[in-house]
Amino acid sequence: MRGIDKSFPGVNALRGVNLSLRSGEVLALLGENGAGKSTLMKVLGGAHRADAGVIEIEARETVFHSPHDSRRAGIAIIYQEFNLIPALTAWENIFLGQEITRAGFLAPAEERQRAADLFRRLGVEMDLDAPCRRLTTAQQQLVEIAKALAFDARIIVMDEPSAALTHHEVARLFDIIRDLKKHGIGIIYISHRLDEISAIADRVTFLRDGINVGEKPIGELTRAGMIELMVGRELKDEFPARVVPIGDARLEVQGLRSGRAVRDVSFTVKRGEILALTGLVGAGRTETVRLIFGADKREAGKVFLDGKPLNIRSPRDAIAAGIGLLTEDRKLQGLVMGHSVRENFGLPNLNRFAPNGFVSMRREREEFSQFVDTLKIKVPHMEQRAGHLSGGNQQKVVLAKWLARNCDVLIFDEPTRGIDVGAKFEIYLLMNELAAQGKAILMISSELPEVLGMADRILIMHEGRVTGEIADARLATQEQIMQLAVA
């Protein structure tokens, strides 16, 4: 790709970007959110048309009018949000749009057989006949990869493939990537996780604000060097230090239970404490906090706040009691993407902005503009649709929404997923400040460095149960956590 330009109304997303990929190579594409990585990949995938620039594949200039053209040229893109039809099985999804037919009729047996072969080649077990919605995130990822292999893709782009995967699954993914390399397939790997890039990439291309800012073989890069090239400044510490006295128990959970997902979970979070809840995806962490928050029905269990029992039957009750939940999935659960950031901010706070039923937009605006300043939310104006913001800014809007309620207990579910390094640091700072105010913070995270860097205490879950506790996170190691998580 040479000299790619692409602009949207009001934004120059890409300005003269170059990118080259050799066969059998893993190229990492690094940059903060909004640097243009996704746009560049959408141009490659034929989803966007570049305003200028050329794409050459095996030294031949090509023009993509649609995703279909790109696919025919041997390019497969695995987006962060999977493109799988939930009701169709793995093999039906793999052959969607490239069905095997005999005399105009589908040949399901053949498709199923070839899908089975593909998974064997990937070295994974897969329930071929289950609808995709029943597969785990990791399995869905594998279906996407199989889909790419099914049409002999020469170039595979993976956008944040590890975002929803646990340690083990990422290791498995890397084995697969190494195998793909051997078959001469070129891979573009986009991730915010620098450890992964050090482990798998051969070369790194850096983007910042829509332009190339560097390209280096992985051997010449240190972690600090990568961050510096990404953000354009030096970042001293990834995790800000915190000195907060830890007080009495604030949130206490006893015997929480719901089906197989959560089995008899009890713990306390103290005033001024950050408690990390970690474990593999599917260990029941998100399910546990949803039960506390009243988002799902619980079969048993009690929740106490400052020693008083709470009767929480819906999120509404939890919010009234002073609990806030920042969900892991902003798009589906956190924000109304089609509505303005101001309206999203106001939603849980209307009790105050509309005490008599009528919304005081003046108060709403005033208060939101304070948060825009203190949280450094980058929004052109308050009527900006939430869906048009970058991940980091969206997360800040979600944060503002809950901070305005002044909750006593804040639950962060994967607070920095899909967020760039700079914004991550700001969110960490904020969590520290909240702890200093005497709030109790419960944080779910799959990123072990984050868990070790931020938490005071760590709980590890496995198959719905708490299987371990590390009382002093400063003394813990990633290996120690992993052992408890797979126990």
Place this chain on the structure above:
Amino acid sequence: MKRVLSRWFTDYGMVLVLFLLCAFFSVATYTEQSATGEVAAVQVGELIKKQFGGNALVVIAVREQAEDVAFAKRLNAELIASGARVLAVIQGEPKDAREALMKIVATGGKLHAIACTQATSEWEVFSDLKTDFPSLGEPVLLAPLRYRWPIFLNASNLLNIANQIAVIAVIAIGMTLVIVTGGIDLSVGSLIALSAVLAAKLIRDCAGGMNATASGMIIACIAAVLLCGVIGAFSGGMITQFGIPPFIVTLAMMLVCSGLAFTLAEGQSIAEIPDSFMWLGRGADFLGLPNAVVLMVALYALAHVLMSRTKLGRYLYAVGGNREAARLSGVPVQRVLMFAYIASALLAGLGGVFMASLYKSGSATYGNMYELYVIAAVVVGGASLSGGEGKMFGTFIGALTIAVIQNGMNLTNVESYTQKVVLGLVILGAVLLDKIRHR
């Protein structure tokens, strides 16, 4: 500047379309015409006063239509008040006019003026008064002034549009609430019928029929509207408690309510209702505007405030925009949905009472296909069927657009079958326009 314009166009593009439609129909119906009814009477009265002072001798000649009668009545009063003498008021055909004039000739009377409407001034009998009735002393023919003006823009026609649309527009308020939450309500058409039949039946059987008192009729109407509310609550309950899709629930209720309406009406139209019941649909107490139209405007004002200024309004949008995010933000999703379906049903019930009043009877055939027109009005008004978007003002414009198209085509003599084709294409075109704008 360009940004402001494009934003305005995105928000109010449909207003522009409506304006263009009005302009088109104005041009298409631009013809020569003259005032009618009381307005014309005042005009002619002034002419007579100016030409003949206080002692004019006048004959008034009109046809038997209602507006001609109103003209004659008012003019007669005007002339008597100014001191003129009205020798005869002719109501009927040219031969009646000849007889009346002969009578005046027989008594040897003189005549200064013959006051006519536009139509009677062209009667053959008045064409040569000098030779036919020489003894009358050359009376002058006076008719309302002719002028050129689009029929479409006559006050009476504009009011007609407002009246036609009142029922659909009022129900479209409720439909907007439901569609904004991401649902749909197919039962409104049948609820119109059920409410109209029930109100009429209650008045006939419980409130004393033809001798029903005002309070009896009001109670009957409130009961009919409330029953619709109960049905709305039932639909809402099915949707929120059991998670059945709104399309299915309201489709079922559409059949149930239509069947109930026919059963209650025993297949007949219930018309044993006092004339005073027509007050709601036909009366005009406020600034000469029909009551139904006044009520419609008031309801829209209320609904607009609800949607744009209140907590409940914000919740409706949030539930439609992202139900899970709304729930996790503490929005009482089920109560909000219940409100939308109950409000929609209540407004449909009110629409049914309107129609019963307009036609002074209740029939189970009322409101047939209205749900589709109502949905069309909401969609043309810019609401998204996937929820979270839509404004009351837009819906109002949508309803108005549909009424203007229907009315305009009636005025330009477009056949009713062709009207359906045009209307269908216009709905499609309006939504297409919306899609293109949002791209």
